[in-house]
Amino acid sequence: MPIKAYHKLVRDRIPEIIEADGKTCVCETLSDEDYITLLDKKLNEELAEYQESKSLEELADLLEVMQEVVKARGWTLEELEQVRADKAAKRGGFEKKILLREVLEN
Template identity: 90%
Template structure:
């Protein structure tokens, strides 16, 4: 059977899942710099998948990658929630469904 090549960041248990399926996989552990780069790529990938499917599962994948980015950059989930809450308090959320159409100079 021919080999299929990848260059993508995968979840931690993917290698064992592949091997449990009777296949062999070749992996490597990334440097911190490469990890952050591939996490950013993964964010784009997961966002595109969510935009195509609009599924809760894809939104959960996007959130999982966001949590990994937070940790990899040395922040905590509490830091993320604090910043989100501060911005919501200052600028609001998106509950009112407001579409800004135009701003006129006075």
């Protein structure tokens, strides 16, 4: 029986889905430090997948991982939203679609 190695963070139900398909998987529970490291790696993976597909599903995956990063680092989603809102109030959002081309020194 061939073995396929992954060494990647997966969603909680993936092992049961694999086993329901008649396969056996080997998993482990990560330390907090390893979890954060692999979450950051997963964030990059999901961003790359979204950049390639531009799909809403991949954007949802990116948001899911971002929410887990927030929790794993000891923050709350409310704190994240407050930081986002404060920054938008001070510097604006992106609704006006402004492209800054250059700045001339006076």
